[in-house]
Amino acid sequence: MTPRPGPRPGHTRRGREVHGGDDRPVLRRSRIALVLALLAIALFAVACGGDDEDAGGSAGGETTAQEGGGEVAPAGSAENPFGATLANGQYGENYNPRKEDLERALYSADALPSDEMAKNIVLAGLARVAKPVDQDKALECWKKNTCETGTGGDITVGLADGFGGNVARQIFKMEFILQALTYPEVGKIIYTDANLDTQKAISDVRSMIAQGVNLMVSYPDAGKALLPAYKQATQRDIPVALWSNANIGKPGVDYLTFSGQDICTIGKNYAKIINEELPDGGKLALLGGTPGNTQSPEWQKCEKDALNPNIEVVATADTNWTRQGALQAMSGILSKHPDLDAFSYDYGDATVGIIRAFKAANKPLDVIGTVQSDDNPLLCAWKKEGNPDFKVWTGSALFTQGRIALTAAMMKKQGAPVPAEIIIQGQLSRVDENSCRSDIPANGSPTSLVPPELQTRMFGE
């Protein structure tokens, strides 16, 4: 018995042709020729475009940029006080933020990135803070995981957060939502919280890709495990902008960019203050976060390298970034070094645990503290102490990083060349009587750009 032949191309068992007639291939060839001709013309036009620096943008994006862009005002002028190198309107953004917004978020213009394009993106992100936003809509989006912005825009933005279970991250979420609502072209916001579960974090990113987000902002708590998911998004032309200096993969290749602080600068800034405050030397303790995190050892190394030789680092301890962990760590350190002169740490809220350790040991808080984030509980606990010998410097909590990451991804959509890193130079500010803020929730952040009344509605209702 011979095997029964299957249907051959162009034929069916019933004798009807599956594919088109003989004239179809001719038609297709002519269409291909037409497309190739158009492509050649387009390439020629691009080649003749001169010095346009756009590396990754689409032709449409360039058109928007050219249409919107005018002359760049001279740096330092009223129109361009912070030295943007793009004209207002280019890539759909304004590069002249309000001074008070910039200073609230970054302390001073010195914190702006040194890279020109990164600086433009930060300025654009901050300039959007001045745009009016419907706070009721923002609150509605904050309470839901998915929300329609009501603008009818065709862009869907996603925020894949690795953890959303504390006040800081909830403020981050609100910053992102407020920023997204300043773009009329954004029609939908999707939010996910992986709750520190690596598997969920990965599936959250993949599900956002499946839901067709046009761009994504993410906080990579799960670290390198997320890289394949980010790469998948990048391969599908979904810009992924991370916030925090997570130090994973190759930014610019595996994902669009990250917006974060220069970790080493934090350590150097700490060392500068400790050197100045302890000219005759002293004992210093370095406290970090969770065991194995990459951030704490990095700034600690940079701080050690920049310390005067007469400053002795007597202890390095992990705290899990919790008040309890900080209390236990400092209690152990104080047992061995009751004459401790200073400490450096990277989480303001948990520093309250350090204060509790001094209380428990019944020791006066005559120490110098350098702390990375300026969380309100620390600022108010400092005020309550009323001890002039307890000198504390804090850095900005940089909630704006989420805003900047979103703006970077939106500018990428507009064809802007987005650098692989948007690094903000951390600044430190001395805590004083006015640092503790009563117009925001007790756990809130003074450097957040979420309006105080909205922070109160978020946490106070």
Add this chain to the structure above:
Amino acid sequence: MDASASTGARERWLSSLAGSLLFSSRFVTIWIATAVLLIVCQIIAPQTLSADSMSTLLPLATIVAMAALGQMLVVMTGGIDLSIAGTISLCANVVVGVSHGQNDRLLTTVLVVLGVAVVIGLVNGVLVSIVGLNPLIVTLAVGLVLAGVTANYRLGTANEAEVPPALSTWVFEKPLGLSWVFWAGLLFTILLALLLRSTPVGRRFQAVGANPRAAWIAGIHVRRNVVVAYVGSAVCASVASILLAGVINNPGSDPGQPYLFGPIAAVVLAGTSLTGGLSSVTSTWMAAFALTVLNQMLRVLGLNTAFQFIVFGCAIVLGMVISGDRIAAVLGRVLQRPRFRTLLGEEAR
């Protein structure tokens, strides 16, 4: 006649001594181990036992001990409570949320926290005892639910960020040189020990732990006692959470997380068998103290965290190898030998 009477008395005395040895060997090991630990500590990291260190160490040890005593009640019935960490996290946040940081709301807060704990304990107890589900899975699941409830509850309590000042000040006050937390914990421990050893309720509870079937035949409500054990566990965890909230002022989102493993380790090191049975309140307290001292010693030594974990884990394994439960079993086997049985006046078989 006189000679045989004196031989009988000697045998009775030896038999009683062997019984006491068998009973106490179970619980005395941790006291010896703690003494050794303190000596080691005094030699390699004496600062751990300094007054400054003790001022933090004792409150923290008491908190572990409170949670461990609750766990002990459940382990006595042959169960296990993995929801203690979740209970502590939720109750500590309830302390902050209900009190609004005001001293005059402290009493209400304590009552609400105890109420929440009773509900959690009832859920665990009913599911394990009445519905007959596996305690390991049930309490783990309840712990997960509590973690979710805490995360949600916490978002609404951000405005009330701190415990009442009366509580946060009280925890570090030191009558007779030792923290109030320690004294409160000591009082609680003594009361629990008296309850278990010297009251009919406690005796019945111990009988259920030692042999549920025999207790049931004797007419004791076994299921009711198991429910009481879970409620007791949750209440102990809630007391621990109030103290913890006072110590750290604002508990954060998951303050109970360090209390998942420590209390179980303390119960086992204290000589309680995980299959249920008798246990000692004071030994459990001592085991909790020893674990906290060990932890603090590793911190004072300045070991990096990875090494601290390794040493701590190895110490617990070593503790379990020499735990009272195992020593009692070995002693029991030795005393079963014909030579010893003859010596004790029992007929060798």
